[in-house]
Amino acid sequence: MTKLLFMQxxxxxxxxxxxxxxxxxLDALMATNPALEVDVLDLWxxxxxxxxxxxxxxxxxxxxxxxxxxxxxxAWDEIEAIAHRFISADRYLIASxxxxxxxxxxxxxxxxxxxxxxxxxxxDPNTGYHGLLExxxxxxxxxxxxYFPGVQTPQFGVDHQSTYLRVWLNQxxxxxxxxxxxxxxxxxxxxxxxxxxxxxxxxxxxxxxGQV
Numbered sequence: 314m315t316k317l318l319f320m321q322x323x324x325x326x327x328x329x330x331x332x333x334x335x336x337x338x339l340d341a342l343m344a345t346n347p348a349l350e351v352d353v354l355d356l357w358x359x360x361x362x363x364x365x366x367x368x369x370x371x372x373x374x375x376x377x378x379x380x381x382x383x384x385x386x387x388a389w390d391e392i393e394a395i396a397h398r399f400i401s402a403d404r405y406l407i408a409s410x411x412x413x414x415x416x417x418x419x420x421x422x423x424x425x426x427x428x429x430x431x432x433x434x435x436x437d438p439n440t441g442y443h444g445l446l447e448x449x450x451x452x453x454x455x456x457x458x459x460y461f462p463g464v465q466t467p468q469f470g471v472d473h474q475s476t477y478l479r480v481w482l483n484q485x486x487x488x489x490x491x492x493x494x495x496x497x498x499x500x501x502x503x504x505x506x507x508x509x510x511x512x513x514x515x516x517x518x519x520x521x522x523g524q525v
Contacts, residue, residue, distance in 0.1 A: 316350040318402035319344075322409035322420035324357040328341060330336070330495045330508060335408035335454035338493060338515035345523030352402065356419040361395075364425050368392060376430050396427040404450045411457035411474040426479055433485040439503070444486020451482050452522070454493045461496035471498075 319339060323329035343349050362368075371385035371392070381389055399405075409416050415496060427433060435443050455474060460470030479490060495511035 314348055314350050315346065315403045316352060316401060317404040318357065318399060318408055319351060319353045319406045320408065320420070320423070321353065321355045321357075321457065322417045324417070326355075326408070329410065330410065330452045330456040330498050330511075331410050333409040333508070334456070334493050334495050334511050334515050335406050336453075338452060338454065338519045341405060341516040341519035342509065342523055349380050352398070354423075356417075356423055359419075359423070361419065361422050362391060362421070362425060369428075372429060376436070384422045392426060392429055392480060393432065395423075396432045399427050400434075400446065403448070404452070405482075406452050406454065407453040407478065409456075409458060409478065411455070411470065411472070413473045414460075416477060417482040427480065428485065439496040442484050444484055446486035447515065449487045450489045450491075450522075452491045452493065452518070453478055455495045455496070456494070456498050459497050461494070464497070469500075491522075493518060 316324060317339070319335065321329075321335075323331050323334055326332065339351065340491070343351070365388075367384050368387040371381055371389040373449065374381055374385060375389065381404075407420075409420055412418075415421070431445075433445055435445060437443060455473075455475055457470065457474065460466075464470075475492060482490060484489075493511065493515050495508055498507070501507040
């Protein structure tokens with residue numbers, strides 16, 4: 314059974330454009346794949362611990378191949394438990410608005426927790442990073458208030474949103490990535506129609522994915 318992890322990066326829930334676009338995609342995908350297992354991760358309701366000094370020390374010892382003391386072992390066990398939910402999925406659906414040219418801090422916190430050596434990646438001094446995830450697919454549902462590809466920058470923002478998410482996923486081994494965008498959500502002359510167009514594209518993409 315295929316498992317999809319739906320990561321919700323906005324705190325606005327049903328009022329979020331990115332979540333609405335992602336949900337339209339998911340509904341259409343489930344219509345063609347009713348056996349799809351869906352795991353919804355609302356990052357604003359999730360219990361995400363701080364990536365504190367104990368976790369950072371554990372990470373550095375894992376990179377160095379050193380042992381972990383009791384406190385570090387406990388910290389690393391917590392990271393592994395959080396990361397397993399991500400690793401166990403076959404597909405990722407990530408809904409994220411652009412905040413200050415980047416992603417919401419709760420989504421970034423989650424990534425900082427799970428993107429760990431031996432879990433999502435390994436590092437070779439001669440050849441660099443190698444992702445440990447295989448045969449995964451990601452769909453990004455992205456929104457921005459005043460930025461869209463081709464707009465004058467930096468006056469209306471700079472996109473470190475999709476760039477960051479793609480680089481992170483690539484480093485973890487996920488290279489099959491699609492994007493859905495609802496941009497700009499504040500400056501478009503007809504925002505309602507623009508949203509409807511984005512929802513339509515989401516359904517169309519899901520129908521294509523449902524045939525794979």
